[in-house]
Amino acid sequence: MATSSGDSSILEEELTCPVCLDLYRDPHLLPCGHNFCLPCLRRLKTRSAHGQLRCPECRQSHRSSVTWQKNFKLANIADSFRRRGQSEHSSHSRSSLSHTPTEVRCDYCPINEVENDPKAVKTCLKCEVSMCQKHVQPHLELPAFREHPLVEPLNDMRKRKCMEHDEMFRYYCLDERLLLCNACTIEGTHNGHSVKTLKNAMKDLKLHLDIQLHKVNRKIVRAEKNRQEQKEIERQNKAYLDDTDQQLDSFRETSIAHLDAFLASVRECIHTYEVEQGGGVQQNLARIAQDQTHLLEVHSGLERFLKESDPFQFIRDYNSSAKRYRRLLRKPLFFPDEPTVDTEPLYEIMEGKMAEFIAELRQHTSTLISSVCHFEGDGEEEVDEDDEESFEDDYNDSASEVEDEEEEEMRSEEEEEQNHSTGQESADEEYTPEEDEDDEEDD
Known part of the structure; x- marks a missing residue:
């Protein structure tokens, strides 16, 4: 098998985590002295039993509650090696002309054979060799190689080997979810565990995944149906809101x-009442104006008498006008009655107008509420008993079918409804509506 034999390969092997078979990432130490990646230790801790974590290297048990110490030097060395490998990988990809970095060379073909393009097409896990199209023919044709498992070309066989026993992984422990070799099963560390071959384990897992895929498909169909139903409800709600607006x-x-x-109409009634009540006031104002005219006449005459300096002229004017002035002063003033506004007729008229307005408004409001809430009257036709029985039979048949097909989903929905109803009842008990007060006053 084609493997590197330099110091770089040895260093890479020392810096590889035995669990994930990759370079150390955040390595931590167990009390036994072995290093593992922190995510690998956490996965092992989740699968540990009775609070005991077993070291994958020495199989020594440790308490899961023990605090792991980070190996800072090993982490720095692994990070440096990883960065150097990435730089070498990028330079090799730029300089390579014969094959890409993902290609695996054939272990039988000479290294300097470029013309035949010795690219491996299969890898034999039993022979641990990678073969091109020419050298893989014996494994495909000869009966002696019938039991040799062929897989896609592997560049590093160590990922398929047990680091402890240096053997190929052939079994899988379902309890600890670990790959096992023959020696792992013989040593007895997995006694009592459910161990299967890789092929059978893959078959069982695929069967389980098929079941999960079927469930996922059913849920996808149900989710799409629910989405369509909600979309239809949303459309109906939007149409309802538009119509209501x-x-x-x-x-x-x-x-x-x-x-x-x-x-x-109220303004017209008020104006009519004002015209009717304003006639008497105008008459009173006219009589008061006459009294004011007479008094002003007397006042001006008396002032003229007082200003006269000629005795002859004073006596002559006095004899001719004093009698008339005395008569005007003795005349009583006009005193109108106290203003009384009789609003009772106006009140009756306005109350009638208000009653008509409220009746029309109530009628239009009732029509609006009935149209918006789709209210139906109580005068509905009675349903025939035979029709009710047939409806109940159809309902029971459909309900039994739904229970047979989706019993688990119905149970979860019932639990949610019970929780919702419990919360609603508690909310209803706490709610105490206030009484409405009528603050309307008639002016």
Whole structure:
């Protein structure tokens, strides 16, 4: 088999984790002195029994609660080797002309044979060799190689070998989920465990995956059905909201029109009442204006008498006008009655207008609520007993079919509904509605 024999190969082997068969990543020490990657130790801890973690190298048991110490020097060496390997890999990929880095060379063909392109097509796990199309023919044709397992070309056979016994992995422990060789099964460390060959383990796991795939497909169909149902509900809700908005807009316009008509009728009633009540006031104002005119006449005449300096002229004017002024002063002033506004007729008229407006508004509101909530009257036709029995039979048949097909899902839905109803009942008990108060007052 074609393997590297330099110091780099030895160093890489020393820096490889025995569990994941990859270079150390964050290596930690067990009390027994062996190093493992921290994620590998955590996986082993999750599979440990009775709080005991068994070392994959020496099989020594340790407490799972023991704190692992990080090996800083080993971590630095592994990181440096990994970076150097990546740089060498990139330079090799640029300089390689005959084959790509993923290709595996044939172990039988000479290294310097470039013309025949000695690229391996199969690897024999029993012979531990990689073969090209020419050298793999005996394994395919001769009966002696019939039991030799052939796999895709492997570049590193160590990934298929047990690090402890240097043998090929041929078994799989289902309890510890570990790959085993013949020596691992003979030593007895897995006594009582469920151990199967790799082929049978793969067959069982694939069967399990087929079951899981079937369940996933069923759930995908159910999820798509639920999505379509919710989409349809969303569409119906949107259509319902749009229709409700249109009805509310129409109701608003109708209500505003009725309110304007009601206010116009009330304003007309008030103006009519004002005209009727304003006639008497105008008459009173006219009589008061007459009294003011007479008094102003007397006031100006008396002032003229007092300003007169000629005795003859004063006596002459006094004899001619004093009698008339005295008569005007003796005339009593007009005192109108106290203003009383009789609003009872106006109140009756406005109350009638209000009753008509409220009746129309209640009618339109009831029509709107019935249209929005799809309310149906109580005068429904009675259902025939035979129809009820046939409906119940159909319902029971469909319910039994659903229970037979999806019993587990129905059980989970019932539990969720019970939890929801319990929370709803508790919320209803805590809720105490307040009584409405009527604050309307008639002016």
